[in-house]
Amino acid sequence: MTTSFERLGLNSNADLVNTSTNMTVQTKESTISSLHGKTSQIQENLCKDYYSTELNHISEKLQFNIILMGSPRVGKNQLINAICNGENKAEISASLNSCTKDVTCYFLEDNQQQMPGVKPFRVNFYDTPGIESWTDQGGTTAMRKFIEEKDSVCVIYCAAPGTFADLAQIRPILKFCQEKKYFELSSARICGRMPFEKKSFQFNIAVCGSTCVGKSTLVNALCGKEVAKTSSSLCSTTNEIKKYVLNRTCQSVNEASSSTEYTITVWDTPGIESWTIDNVQKHFTQIMVESTPLCMIYCASPGSFARLDQLKWLVETCIKSNIFCALVCTNKYSGGSKQRAEVLKDFHSLLTSYHAMTREEANIKYYGNVALCTSVNSIIYEDMDYGVRKDVEGINELIFAIITSLKDDKLVAWCYTIAENESFWLTMRDKVVELFNISRPILEELLQKHGKDMAKFIIPLVMNAVFKKL
């Protein structure tokens, strides 16, 4: 295995100075015992906490990358062989010339600690050429890139007494590793860093718009259950800011007893059309800025009244704070198609002043990863007088569009928000699978086992896919 490291040729013997007193050199014994301890612990925890089928899927791809750095002939290859239980994996040379001219990969499959049904882990050792002979910037930059690319669990720096090492080159790399926590042999890194480092996450979603446009109905349609109270009377149901708290627990894979709590608060707000802009700012600054929602959903229905100055302030505030905006024409059949088109036109012209429209798909206009607008029918629409009946429309598409627009932990929180929406997971399953590149055989197996309760296993698969990309 080779990479594009730039080598300038070896330094002459005259350059050799003893700098080893300033460096930390890990002994073979401590490295070996640390590695064995950690791998078996990780394996045990995975077995306890994960579905076995999913575990198989993960462990198929489960690889630890360890990068060895240091000057030539300081015993990096010897160390690899020692860690690999004395197997002669890495080439050793007695000659003065370094053996390692390019990055070489040696691997160790942990076949000693196999458990029934668990595939062995693979540890890749990347033996890198001595960095003291690289051009200053080229060497450290290439090494940092390589460490990041390999997402290594550990970087071992080797130096032998009496050899030369340029600390000016090493320090930035060690600092980089420290910042990225590469020195930690952390099992959390197997499935990604983010979700398992923190123990609880708080997320918010703000839903706003004028009175009786279908805000609460949309919240229920998105969540797939009745969380918000709705009313068909002329009187407004939501006369104060209401919050619906959804608590989800995600089983952690790195500590048997621990789990990560996701708390998602949906803020269902009263109609704001009669509020002064000062009031809008006062109430929403608290929701928008202090709790930075992962998404702001603004609702307006055809023929309803909405204040564009309020909407403009909301959108602007969100965009500044990196809050995704979904402008939704709710209860789309309640007014004529002309009114519906007008609402969408207003949304479009407002959003284009912040970001150009990037695509239109399934009746959804996207404005980069900043905003979208669409129209939905959250519940069946029936007009007996005219014999009109319309099914629910656009909800699954809206959920999926938000999935494609969010990233990382916000995306996971959104998935948890709509976790109980069976209709979404069933209808949009193939799209979700395709988007996150989820293995179909694994999915089929889980489907057969767990049937309808799909969110329970599809969300961990999504999480796995999301955090692997970090």
Ligand SMILES: Nc1nc2c(ncn2[C@@H]2O[C@H](COP(=O)(O)OP(=O)(O)OP(=O)(O)O)[C@@H](O)[C@H]2O)c(=O)[nH]1
């Ligand atoms: N058919 C149909 N009816 C809807 C839709 N959205 C809302 N409605 C109806 O419109 C009425 C008002 O809906 P709500 O969800 O309570 O509206 P809201 O915006 O939350 O109202 P307030 O909280 O009072 O401001 C209810 O009778 C809903 O059933 C929709 O998409 N389709």
Ligand SMILES: [Mg+2]
């Ligand atoms: Mg309401």
